[in-house]
């Protein structure tokens with residue numbers, strides 16, 4: 001890689017080559033996983049390049065293509081699986097400066113890929129009382145482009161499902177990695193080629209997202225003596241079509257008491273909780289339903305005057321639950337599981353009781369029209385072998401694991417080649433220069449997913 005020649009060619013575009021800063025901005029939240037921490041600790045890019053518009057993206061990609069330099073796109077680096085880490089070095093392409101909200105209309109917003117989710121909502125709320133349908137718990141820090149390319153769902157998925165679902169992304173503009181990069185407009189079925197592809201299939205330069213009516217969501221925490229009651233309540237609440245919620249998160253004791261430090265005065269050690277976000281107009285119905293289900297409201301933000309220092313409910317949920325646990329106990333890590341409908345409650349009870357070192361954490365979602373839950377169980381890490389054994393036992397019991405201790409798309413997902421993404425990559429990135437090492441199907445087409453072995457990207461050895 002002739003990085004000096006590349007730099008000269010990129011004259012006029014913002015570049016950072018201070019090695020300490022480059023290394024810092026070559027990282028994401030990979031360290032959530034002790035396995036990835038060991039594997040990726042040394043990874044760094046050679047250069048951070050920050051285009052300010054699509055024309056500069058095209059220039060950067062053309063120059064990198066001609067010099068054979070890998071390009072790894074980056075939003076704000078809050079991904080968890082080393083997604084945004086440049087395994088083969090080269091250019092880290094920061095899209096952070098392309099953050100403008102370009103247009104707002106009934107039911108839709110158009111913005112640059114670097115726009116921070118909370119900033120998009122601020123603009124759409126001020127314009128017409130609308131907000132994004134769903135967002136990760138990293139609402140205040142993550143970019144919309146990074147969410148689409150690396151995320152899956154989150155707060156709001158209880159109503160709208162995930163990013164993979166038709167209709168939750170309207171349109172993307174994408175630049176290909178070729179000698180003469182093309183700008184494509186993707187919609188409908190074609191979106192799947194680049195959504196959740198970790199930036200291996202093109203650089204997103206504009207997004208159009210659907211909007212929902214905005215509310216001043218009220219944070220409420222409901223307590224239960226037994227986790228199974230919390231899970232049952234969460235499921236029943238999610239099935240109440242008339243009660244508008246945005247988040248339903250059961251977390252088993254003693255995690256809330258140990259890790260939700262700022263809320264500790266409302267909790268006690270043996271309490272399992274369900275963390276909720278409720279629309280203001282649904283609060284009376286929510287309270288009546290909760291009473292009927294014998295839940296105890298232990299925190300209701302609409303009734304607590306001094307909320308200074310309390311994080312919003314969504315920062316107790318999704319992967320923020322793990323973050324809070326990690327801050328208290330660095331030996332904690334996590335898994336991501338699905339409890340398939342219609343047996344979700346039985347599976348939750350069966351699987352999570354199997355392991356002494358696992359504490360349950362569920363997220364209720366709408367999944368293909370049904371209510372079910374994902375799990376982000378907290379795991380006290382001992383060895384990689386034990387972690388693999390827990391994964392296997394979950395799967396043997398009918399709960400697929402989306403392994404957050406792997407950096408490839410396939411191992412973190414459905415463990416098979418995504419033919420649509422692979423076919424598109426042949427067109428959009430013929431030299432395999434976009435975020436190398438993340439798509440097994442590209443790196444090693446003969447890879448046997450049933451081998452049970454972890455895929456090791458050869459470029460990482462270098």
Ligand SMILES: Cc1cc2nc3c(=O)[nH]c(=O)nc-3n(C[C@H](O)[C@H](O)[C@H](O)COP(=O)(O)OP(=O)(O)OC[C@H]3O[C@@H](n4cnc5c(N)ncnc54)[C@H](O)[C@@H]3O)c2cc1C
Pocket residue numbers: 028029072073074075076077078079080083084085095113135136137138141142143144145146147148149150151152153154155197198199200202203204205318319320323435
């Ligand atoms: C505490 C915590 C909580 C989280 N909660 C959730 C959650 O609730 N739901 C969820 O889905 N995720 C969650 N995540 C993961 C992550 O925060 C989200 O996926 C987030 O949306 C990523 O945005 P980002 O800007 O940080 O992307 P990055 O980490 O910078 O990038 C993510 C991926 O997208 C690619 N990419 C970035 N920008 C572009 C672009 N313009 N074009 C093409 N590819 C691009 C990157 O190469 C990378 O592969 C959480 C992570 C943490 C640390």
